[in-house]
Amino acid sequence: GNIELRNFCNINREEALMVWEWRNHPAIRKWMYHSDIIPQENHFLFLKNLSKKTDNFYWFILEEGEYLGVINFSNFENHQSEWGFYLNPGLFGKGKSIHLIFNALNFFFKKLELTQVYGFVRSDNCIALKFHDFMGIQKTGTQHIKVKGINVLFEKREMTRERWLKGNYTLQYWKDAHAEYKAKRKRT
Numbered sequence: 807g808n809i810e811l812r813n814f815c816n817i818n819r820e821e822a823l824m825v826w827e828w829r830n831h832p833a834i835r836k837w838m839y840h841s842d843i844i845p846q847e848n849h850f851l852f853l854k855n856l857s858k859k860t861d862n863f864y865w866f867i868l869e870e871g872e873y874l875g876v877i878n879f880s881n882f883e884n885h886q887s888e889w890g891f892y893l894n895p896g897l898f899g900k901g902k903s904i905h906l907i908f909n910a911l912n913f914f915f916k917k918l919e920l921t922q923v924y925g926f927v928r929s930d931n932c933i934a935l936k937f938h939d940f941m942g943i944q945k946t947g948t949q950h951i952k953v954k955g956i957n958v959l960f961e962k963r964e965m966t967r968e969r970w971l972k973g974n975y976t977l978q979y980w981k982d983a984h985a986e987y988k989a990k991r992k993r994t
Contacts, residue, residue, distance in 0.1 A: 808871070809909050814864040815857045821866065822853055825876060831895040837931050839953060867909050874902055877910040879923065889914065889923040904980045907941055915967040924964035926951065938963045940987065941980070942973070 817825070826849040828834060835841045844852075856864065864878040875894045879887040891910055893903050914920045926949060927934045938945075943963045950957040 810868040811913060812866040814853060828895055833895060834892045837928055867906055869905055874906045885920050886922040887920055889925050901984060903937060904984055908977050908980055911965060911970050915970050921967045922964055924962060926960040927963055929959040929961055
């Protein structure tokens with residue numbers, strides 16, 4: 807499809823407000839390291855300072871002009887990076903997570919030529935963990951991370967460039983696999 811990635815250093819005020827609303831959406835922020843509501847002025851200061859950073863990058867992913875969500879990477883070292891993502895909350899339940907992740911991984915591995923991306927998912931975020939399993943993003947360990955002063959267990963999840971490219975995945979492959987998964991769940 808028609809995919810566009812828009813770096814947060816190049817977004818307009820309307821887009822900045824949109825991402826601020828998404829990030830503060832209860833279903834998104836509750837799974838973040840920092841789950842407090844972010845004041846608008848803090849958000850705009852964060853965006854202003856992004857252009858000075860060399861270790862933290864954020865993009866919108868648009869498909870056919872539709873804002874799918876946000877991806878980022880940080881802690882870049884030796885062609886490996888921590889990554890994160892969240893879906894546009896207006897697209898929850900519409901199967902667009904597959905589009906977001908497929909395009910993110912293609913961007914990271916085919917365009918940026920990263921060799922590995924890894925991230926951390928709260929161990930009580932069952933929906934995200936099942937989604938990672940479905941997409942082949944493997945568990946490689948666990949780690950306690952302080953959230954509001956409390957140690958919370960997170961699973962470390964990773965995907966390698968080699969595994970992603972070896973799969974020779976297409977978006978249609980993932981859409982078909984998802985349809986099959988849903989049909990199987992209905993039968994059981």
